[in-house]
Amino acid sequence: MEAPPDNDVLWARSLHFTHQDGSPALSGVSLGVREGEILAVSGPRGSGKSTLLGCLAGLVRAQRGEVWFNSVPVHTMGPLGRERLRRDRFGWIDPAPALVPELSVWENAALPLMLRGSTRRRAKVAAQEWLERLDVGGTARRRPADLTQSERQRVCIARALAPAPTVLFADEPTAPLHRADRGHVLRTLTTAARSHGITVVLATHDAETAALADRTVSLLDGRRVRTLHLPPAPETEGRAACSLSA
């Protein structure tokens, strides 16, 4: 087994992933992520970005290929080992905000810290700081149901950053935000990552978002490509859209 380069915090070799229904998602993807780097994984919808992040984060296991985190093989770990790795070293932001409805906003944001062993008091202070950085400090005592979708996503971003994970996986993190808010929230995320030495793997289909990263890896149909050249949408699609909006 070939060992990964020393300065790569994450390293994947020849990942192949097929969904249970037989849909191919990754066909031989290899990549390295350097420590402290912000890496964008770009590509159109369905190109395999979420699946790749899931494999790198140990959420799902590729049928073939290797994933290494800090020179430790993730692909040979059992479910408990991968769970511990995600809890202690990784952060995750989904494209849609998922919060515990019965907990207040600050309790939601403090949860990963408490799971890592922080006291409730320390976790509350850290959570509040991050909520303020994301402009939702004033919502700390409210329940997620009382927030807008955009505020809920900011809480999810604060929750992911608060424990200063070694690697933060962000899957279309600004998808639920209003366009005007996206740039500000993304800059807060990338600035926080840089100042805390957090490595970020950011899935996006948006060129403006990818431009904030240090480097971009492009996917198309589950494969890495150098440049994305998308074929024009078939004419029938345009006609269908026109007739729908008529």
Ligand SMILES: Nc1ncnc2c1ncn2[C@@H]1O[C@H](COP(=O)(O)OP(=O)(O)OP(=O)(O)O)[C@@H](O)[C@H]1O
């Ligand atoms: N749970 C699933 N079961 C079956 N096929 C799936 C499943 N999830 C994704 N796929 C398929 O796997 C391929 C890769 O999907 P994936 O979600 O990784 O791409 P993506 O680039 O993240 O797209 P999106 O931006 O729409 O999330 C697509 O063809 C998709 O339809």
